[in-house]
Amino acid sequence: MADLNDxxxxxxxxxxxxxxELFEPRQALLDAGVRVTLASIGTDPIQGVVNDSEKGRTIAPDLTLDQVDIDDYDALLLPGGVGNPDxxxxxxxxxxxxxxxxxxxxxxxxICHAPWMLVEADVVDGRRVTGWPSVRTDLVNAGADVVDEEVVIDGNLITSRKPDDIPAFSKALLEKLREDVAEAV
Structure with missing residues (x-):
């Protein structure tokens, strides 16, 4: 199995x-030896939600959006929740x-509502994706081929529908990182 420490x-x-959708994939990455950095609008702890209805755990961002240099990263993870991607x-x-x-x-x-970020970035036209049911019309309107599957991989893009899909979503992300390591050798 490819070493993901780098x-x-x-x-x-x-x-x-x-x-x-933040904590579980993050932990899967950390458990595999991947370095993970959280960026947000500010550096104050951010508030999670459980099923978009009750307060969940908080986590302190490592840096702000304007401090991100994408050359430092191999992949981007976008967790859902309604408020977060909105x-x-x-x-x-x-x-x-x-x-x-x-x-x-x-x-x-x-995952889940996070494909709203993909729509806003105008990067789904012609791509095969999935997402939470209420986001699917936005994806279709942005030109995506939307399917109802646990995890969809289209080249460098991985999408999933909901919290129940997290194990498959995390596995797909880890496999993609391992493929990247294998291709670099």
């Missing part, structure tokens, strides 16, 4: 992230980060 994944999130897609710097990762062919993994 891999570095950026997570973009702010208040309103779905707790499980706020982040209004942040020009966050949208530019998504665009830059996609333009560079780096892995971008988005």
């Amino acid at each position: 891999k570095h994944v950026l997570i973009l999130a702010t208040d309103g992230f779905e707790e499980s 706020k982040m897609r209004l942040e020009e710097t966050a949208v530019n980060i998504v665009e830059d990762f996609m333009d560079d062919g780096k892995t971008v993994a988005a």
